Amino acid sequence: MTNVLIVGSGPTGLTLAIELARRGVDLRIVERSPEHPGGVRGKGLQPRTQEVFDDLGVIDEIVATGSAYPPIRSYQDGQVVWEGRMDEVKPVTDGEPYPNLVMQPQWRTEQILRDRLAELGHQVELGAEVTDFEQDADGVTVTLSTGETVRCAYLVGADGGRSTVRKRLGVGFVGETFDSERMLLADVKVRGLDRDHWHIWGDMVAKELRVSLCPLPGTDVFQLVTTLDSLDDVTDVEVDEIVWRSEYRVNIRMADRFRVGRVFLAGDAAHVHSPAGGQGLNTGVQDAYNLGWKLASGNERLIDTYEYERMGIAEHVLGLSTRLLRDRDLNRGDETKQLGLAYYGSPLSVGERGGERLGTLFAEQRGTHFLLLADTSQEYGEQIKVVPPLPGQEGVMLVRPDGYIGYHGDEAGLSAYLSGFGIAAPLASASR
Ligand SMILES: Cc1cc2nc3c(=O)[nH]c(=O)nc-3n(C[C@H](O)[C@H](O)[C@H](O)COP(=O)(O)OP(=O)(O)OC[C@H]3O[C@@H](n4cnc5c(N)ncnc54)[C@H](O)[C@@H]3O)c2cc1C
Incomplete structure (x- = not known):
């Protein structure tokens, strides 16, 4: 089976x-x-x-x-009317090793x-x-x-x-189903546009965006997103080839x-x-x-x-x-x-920080194991990797394989949590 x-x-x-x-x-x-x-x-x-x-x-x-994501360049009546970014580019930090969209x-x-x-x-x-x-x-x-x-x-x-x-x-x-949001989505090859900008036609102030052409890395393709009647807004751009297309309504x-x-x-x-x-x-x-x-x-x-x-x-x-x-x-x-999403209130989340994304020790978390942040003499077996607690950490914290804190509390309560969910319980007390 x-x-x-x-x-x-x-x-x-x-x-x-x-x-x-x-x-x-x-x-x-x-x-x-x-x-x-x-x-x-x-x-x-x-x-x-x-x-x-x-x-x-x-x-x-x-x-x-x-x-x-490239900066946006927006056009109205054939003129560039605005340039800017969708979001701020942030530096890498310990807590956010991947701070920006890819x-x-x-x-x-x-x-x-x-x-x-x-x-x-x-x-x-x-x-x-x-x-x-x-x-x-x-x-x-x-x-x-x-x-x-x-x-x-x-x-x-x-x-x-x-x-x-x-x-x-x-x-x-x-x-x-938003019937009014009927869109054409297509991957196209075009002439007359640079590949360093995300090109948008429409009124950015009134937030009426009619046509978007976004260049995709490592390809000669732009992604076209538009309402079906808006393509006439785009002048000076020639579509050479439609590689893929689909029409959809927002659901x-x-x-x-x-x-x-x-x-x-x-x-x-x-x-x-x-x-x-x-x-x-x-x-x-x-x-x-x-x-x-x-x-x-x-x-x-x-x-x-x-x-x-x-x-x-x-x-x-x-x-x-x-x-x-x-x-x-x-x-x-x-x-x-999606960095702030958490599982507060879940049956699996116990203690003050239970349910939070740990947001640090990414190298230590890599793999299929749980991570236990604890100063302990217990041995927990292969499934649970033990590392020292964070500075100022109270109690022990068990991090699930998907990076969220499951248990936060004293070590005595951890055994019950582990056995309750069928996760390996402590093997034995190691001699110091
Ligand atoms: C215009 C547009 C822009 C988008 N932009 C973003 C974006 O920027 N970021 C983002 O996060 N998401 C975006 N999305 C959404 C994203 O494309 C979907 O959320 C994503 O594809 C969902 O992935 P999935 O694996 O759940 O389903 P799908 O990608 O739909 O895959 C389902 C697969 O199941 C197969 N299948 C269906 N029925 C059966 C069956 N009975 N037996 C076997 N196989 C079957 C299908 O053939 C398909 O390959 C965008 C979507 C659109 C339309």
């Missing part, structure tokens, strides 16, 4: 596959499309996603092939994730659509379009906004459950956003990063916290991207970076 079957090979499914593969979990990842998808689509990788990608071993490639076409982010997955011994199975499934107490029986039937312990629907898995579960997808929706028995929803299958603020891809990556280590543990009490933790975040992020869409403001502060 396959342990986990992942449906969909977008950023969410690939991140989950890497998380499971590096923990030796038996997995399969199936993709309906006969070839790997193209399209620039989600191009902004937020600081928190970069921290996750550091842990997954892909950040060097992401940074080497991506770029910072621009990367989604097809390349996916390619880099697939290469990492291949290093870990797994390939996406193309042309394999999940058409149906049934679950019982011991597992899920899944039907593929290839005619194969797969039996797995857990099924994860990372199959995008139109998720078959969500529909087959009968889970509601509550929210709005803002969230599934009313992220888990039904042995089946989970993650990424766009669980929540769809407006593109404003670049949150969609990033939130999906973090769903997967939250679910991966829990599924790999096989411990029901840990696994069951996924839905609670990620529904809270999805609700928050949907609110944020909807506000940014309505405000039509291109300025971005820290709120879109």
Whole structure:
């Protein structure tokens, strides 16, 4: 029996596959499309996603092939009327090793994730659509379009906004479709524009942005985003080739459950956003990063916290991207970076700082282990790496494999926390 079957090979499914593969979990990842998808689509990788990608071993490639966001140049009636940046460029600090957005076409982010997955011994199975499934107490029986039937312990629907898995579960997808926000999205080759600016046509003061052409690093392509009737605003630019195109309406929706028995929803299958603020891809990556280590543990009490933790975040992020869409403001502060997101109130968060992102000791955290910040003589086994406490730290802090503080308190209480969640308990007291 396959342990986990992942449906969909977008950023969410690939991140989950890497998380499971590096923990030796038996997995399969199936993709309906006969070839790997193209399209620039989600191009902004937020600081928190970069921290996750550091842990997954892909950040060097992401940074080497991506770029910072270029400054914006805006035009009205054929004239440049404004130049500036969407956000302030921040310096690297200990607490923020990746303080700025990285621009990367989604097809390349996916390619880099697939290469990492291949290093870990797994390939996406193309042309394999999940058409149906049934679950019982011991597992899920899944039907593929290839005619194969797969039996797995857990099924994860990372199959995008139109998720078959969500529909087959009968889970509601509550929210709005903004019919007025009907957009054309295309990757185009053009003549007459420099590649050092993000070019925008419209009235920046009135916040009526009609056409956007953004150059993508390491390509000769611009991403075009426009309302269907606005292209006439653009003069002196010739489109040579349309490499990829899609029309879409903004949808803002969230599934009313992220888990039904042995089946989970993650990424766009669980929540769809407006593109404003670049949150969609990033939130999906973090769903997967939250679910991966829990599924790999096989411990029901840990696994069951996924839905609670990620529904809270999805609700928050949907609110944020909807506000940014309505405000039509291109300025971005820290709120879109996803560094301040926390799991306060989760059953897994205990003590004063329980639920917070640790935000330091990134090198020590890299890998699949927990990190215990403690001055201790106990031995905790391979799963828990012990490091000295932070200056001024009270009590001990246990950091989860996904970088959030799980337990903060005295060491005596830690044993109960660990055994409660089936995490390795202390082995024995080492002699000093
Ligand atoms: C204009 C635009 C700009 C955007 N900008 C940003 C941005 O700057 N930053 C950001 O974070 N996000 C952005 N996004 C959103 C981002 O593209 C999505 O949030 C992201 O693709 C979601 O990833 P996913 O893996 O959850 O789903 P998807 O990428 O949709 O992947 C789902 C996969 O599942 C496959 N599949 C579907 N059904 C089945 C089935 N039954 N069996 C097998 N396979 C199946 C599909 O073929 C697909 O490959 C943008 C989106 C748009 C449209």
